[in-house]
Amino acid sequence: MALLLRGGRVVDPQVGLDRVCDVVIDNGLIAQIGDDLSIDDDGTIVECAEKIVVPGLVDMHVHLREPGFEYKEDIASGTRAAAHGGFTAVACMPNTSPVCDEGSAVRFIVERAAERGRVRVHPIGALTVGLKGAALAEMGDMLAAGAVAFSDDGKGVQSSGMMRLIMDYAKQFDAVVVAHSEDECLVGKGVVNEGAVSTRLGMAGWPAAAEDIMVMRDIRLAELTGCRLHVAHISTVGSVELVRQAKAKGIRVTAEVTPHHLFLDEDALTAEAYDTNLKMNPPLRTSDDREALVAGLLDGTIDCIATDHAPHAAHEKALEFEIAPFGSTGLETALPLVITNLIATKRAEWADVVRWMAINPRASLALPAIRLEAESVADITVIDPEARVEVTPEFFESKSANSAFLRATLLGKATEVFVGGRIALRNGKVVD
Amino acid sequence: MLSTRHIIDMSDLSTDDIMLILDTAESFKEVNERRIKKLPTLRGRTVVNLFLEPSTRTRTSFELAAKRLSADGINFSASTSATVKGESLVDTAETLSAMACDMVIIRHKMAGSPRLLARHMDAHIINGGDGMHQHPTQALLDLFTMREKLGHLEGLTVGIVGDVCHSRVAGSLVPALRMVGARPIIIAPPTLLPARPDVLGAEVANSLDEVLPDLDVAYMLRIQMERAEGMPFPSVREYATLFGMNEARLARMKPEAVVMHPGPMNRGVEISSAVADSPRSIVLDQVNAGVAVRMAAMYLLLGGDASGAAA
Numbered sequence: 049m050a051l052l053l054r055g056g057r058v059v060d061p062q063v064g065l066d067r068v069c070d071v072v073i074d075n076g077l078i079a080q081i082g083d084d085l086s087i088d089d090d091g092t093i094v095e096c097a098e099k100i101v102v103p104g105l106v107d108m109h110v111h112l113r114e115p116g117f118e119y120k121e122d123i124a125s126g127t128r129a130a131a132h133g134g135f136t137a138v139a140c141m142p143n144t145s146p147v148c149d150e151g152s153a154v155r156f157i158v159e160r161a162a163e164r165g166r167v168r169v170h171p172i173g174a175l176t177v178g179l180k181g182a183a184l185a186e187m188g189d190m191l192a193a194g195a196v197a198f199s200d201d202g203k204g205v206q207s208s209g210m211m212r213l214i215m216d217y218a219k220q221f222d223a224v225v226v227a228h229s230e231d232e233c234l235v236g237k238g239v240v241n242e243g244a245v246s247t248r249l250g251m252a253g254w255p256a257a258a259e260d261i262m263v264m265r266d267i268r269l270a271e272l273t274g275c276r277l278h279v280a281h282i283s284t285v286g287s288v289e290l291v292r293q294a295k296a297k298g299i300r301v302t303a304e305v306t307p308h309h310l311f312l313d314e315d316a317l318t319a320e321a322y323d324t325n326l327k328m329n330p331p332l333r334t335s336d337d338r339e340a341l342v343a344g345l346l347d348g349t350i351d352c353i354a355t356d357h358a359p360h361a362a363h364e365k366a367l368e369f370e371i372a373p374f375g376s377t378g379l380e381t382a383l384p385l386v387i388t389n390l391i392a393t394k395r396a397e398w399a400d401v402v403r404w405m406a407i408n409p410r411a412s413l414a415l416p417a418i419r420l421e422a423e424s425v426a427d428i429t430v431i432d433p434e435a436r437v438e439v440t441p442e443f444f445e446s447k448s449a450n451s452a453f454l455r456a457t458l459l460g461k462a463t464e465v466f467v468g469g470r471i472a473l474r475n476g477k478v479v480d
Numbered sequence: 481m482l483s484t485r486h487i488i489d490m491s492d493l494s495t496d497d498i499m500l501i502l503d504t505a506e507s508f509k510e511v512n513e514r515r516i517k518k519l520p521t522l523r524g525r526t527v528v529n530l531f532l533e534p535s536t537r538t539r540t541s542f543e544l545a546a547k548r549l550s551a552d553g554i555n556f557s558a559s560t561s562a563t564v565k566g567e568s569l570v571d572t573a574e575t576l577s578a579m580a581c582d583m584v585i586i587r588h589k590m591a592g593s594p595r596l597l598a599r600h601m602d603a604h605i606i607n608g609g610d611g612m613h614q615h616p617t618q619a620l621l622d623l624f625t626m627r628e629k630l631g632h633l634e635g636l637t638v639g640i641v642g643d644v645c646h647s648r649v650a651g652s653l654v655p656a657l658r659m660v661g662a663r664p665i666i667i668a669p670p671t672l673l674p675a676r677p678d679v680l681g682a683e684v685a686n687s688l689d690e691v692l693p694d695l696d697v698a699y700m701l702r703i704q705m706e707r708a709e710g711m712p713f714p715s716v717r718e719y720a721t722l723f724g725m726n727e728a729r730l731a732r733m734k735p736e737a738v739v740m741h742p743g744p745m746n747r748g749v750e751i752s753s754a755v756a757d758s759p760r761s762i763v764l765d766q767v768n769a770g771v772a773v774r775m776a777a778m779y780l781l782l783g784g785d786a787s788g789a790a791a
Contacts, residue, residue, distance in 0.1 A: 243676050246674070247675050247676040248676075248679050249591055249613060250610070250614065250651050251591045251592075253675050319489050319491070319592070320489075322591070366568065366596075367568060367569070367570075367596075368569060368590035368591075368592060368593045370590045370592075370611065371590065
């Protein structure tokens with residue numbers, strides 16, 4: 049049964065497309081793109097006037113929490129949240145319980161996602177056994193089971209020698225090493241950015257240098273080993289500059305930034321609130337860092353926007369700031385935030401959004417490209433740029449509501465999501 | 481009346497509030513000098529001392545303050561509390577709220593915990609020290625003692641010496657001094673400074689000896705070894721040599737200048753025994769003022785006016 053997406057503004061810089069036209073989906077693929085297209089009477093017409101039609105968005109950094117922490121999120125709820133946020137695919141981090149550090153654990157996620165997932169799920173396997181930073185995990189076995197990249201996200205690999213071993217080993221598969229850049233010696237008990245906020249709120253600080261030093265090390269090791277490096281959740285002026293220089297030297301490095309680091313800074317943290325939804329790893333940085341991240345995104349130094357969607361149960365965040373867990377949910381607010389802060393303000397074009405949220409995440413994970421052209425897999429997101437989004441606890445499809453943007457009013461959201469031609473989101477509602 | 485329901489952070493208070501508390505404390509201090517040290521003012525009101533971190537002097541001071549105002553005081557300390565059984569602070573707050581307590585004094589090793597408590601109960605909250613953040617009644621009693629001994633607050637130069645980085649006392653005292661027109665100077669090795677002392681509103685000096693002659697008050701902080709993540713100085717000996725208050729340094733201060741300490745003192749580290757026991761040390765006056773200032777804070781928060789204090 050065919051689908052006709054009628055009259056939307058179709059944007060895909062990969063094929064030089066940015067104009068109002070129709071898209072026909074049939075049998076899971078894009079059948080045709082052009083003007084005044086029609087389908088058989090038994091097909092479905094989706095009116096896309098005033099909407100933007102783009103290649104399906106990918107969030108390359110989420111925590112789906114299954115297995116082990118299903119009370120926070122599971123593959124079913126996490127992929128519902130992904131569809132609600134306009135994503136056709138996510139890559140999930142291995143810090144589950146047990147840790148996703150072997151083929152059988154990857155296979156579990158792939159199978160569970162096939163049964164219950166609303167969007168595609170690409171597992172990221174651990175670099176080291178149990179995320180302990182001590183022994184190589186079975187990357188070959190995990191790749192065979194469907195892993196797309198490797199990371200000890202949540203904890204950086206502390207030993208430079210171990211990181212070198214990891215990169216040397218990963219290189220034989222041309223696998224991407226996703227680095228969580230945190231020097232634990234410098235972070236200590238830090239819970240907020242070191243500076244004005246750590247001083248004012250009386251909490252241990254987490255210096256920007258703790259990230260910069262690891263990013264510098266890993267870039268140098270990528271140069272040494274030839275391994276592909278992806279810098280996760282980049283958050284500092286210094287790291288952005290290091291990635292910029294590395295790219296200029298031709299080193300194989302990519303980077304992602306989260307919406308919370310792009311659109312919030314440490315000044316959001318106040319002694320009146322001690323809002324634990326603003327506690328993240330890495331911490332919210334200064335306005336200078338935030339501006340450098342936006343600039344790095346706009347000039348192409350930073351390749352991707354990824355959410356680091358980190359759901360936590362309400363009772364876990366309702367603790368004293370210093371002992372509450374790190375993280376904010378992100379899947380359902382990312383696109384509205386980008387539209388509100390970068391499109392509505394005319395700082396970026398739709399083609400940029402497609403690069404940051406669809407093209408580059410696939411390229412960073414070495415996934416096949418999705419192009420808006422005939423014969424391509426029909427992973428497509430339709431966006432209403434004028435829709436209003438009230439970020440309330442009831443807004444979320446995620447099991448958790450620990451969003452750094454609770455109570456915000458945002459502009460623009462996904463209304464339709466197609467995954468291999470199957471409708472996952474229709475009129476802004478997740479389709480079961 | 482105070483302009484705030486809680487005393488959690490110095491920013492809860494206006495300068496007028498500070499002065500009202502200090503003036504009210506004057507009359508309570510007089511009560512504390514009577515043979516019968518008790519007023520009926522807060523009869524029937526319930527004050528809970530929620531001390532989730534070990535404390536002797538602060539808890540005793542608040543307990544005495546409550547008793548001398550005839551409030552019913554309950555101690556809910558770490559060893560007997562539900563919190564060691566894994567109850568969250570929010571549940572503790574809601575439990576105490578269900579028991580209809582009028583006021584909670586909280587001491588907790590986590591910054592921001594009094595604010596969390598305030599969001600989950602109706603009672604008035606006084607922060608008895610939250611982690612490395614603030615300890616506002618300590619700052620108030622320090623102001624009271626400075627005013628009592630030096631006659632005024634405006635224009636005083638106060639050197640706060642030592643472990644500022646881990647000090648909730650400094651976290652409250654620096655803004656408090658600024659609010660009353662005094663000039664705080666933080667004096668510490670760089671390893672014991674907060675990342676941005678300017679944010680607190682303090683000047684910074686690295687050498688105690690350089691600023692010594694300018695000081696009206698030398699406020700010596702306790703070195704808190706238990707909080708440091710790695711020794712922030714090579715030895716106690718070197719620390720005492722560079723930053724300790726001793727007789728030689730005292731002799732270089734203005735003749736009317738005084739030495740203060742929030743206690744408990746590490747004699748021989750931040751303060752020598754000779755200085756601690758000298759007439760220039762007003763450490764015990766601080767302790768004495770503590771009870772009166774806490775009586776004033778409780779009384780004013782629970783709705784009293786100046787006339788009740790004089791009873």
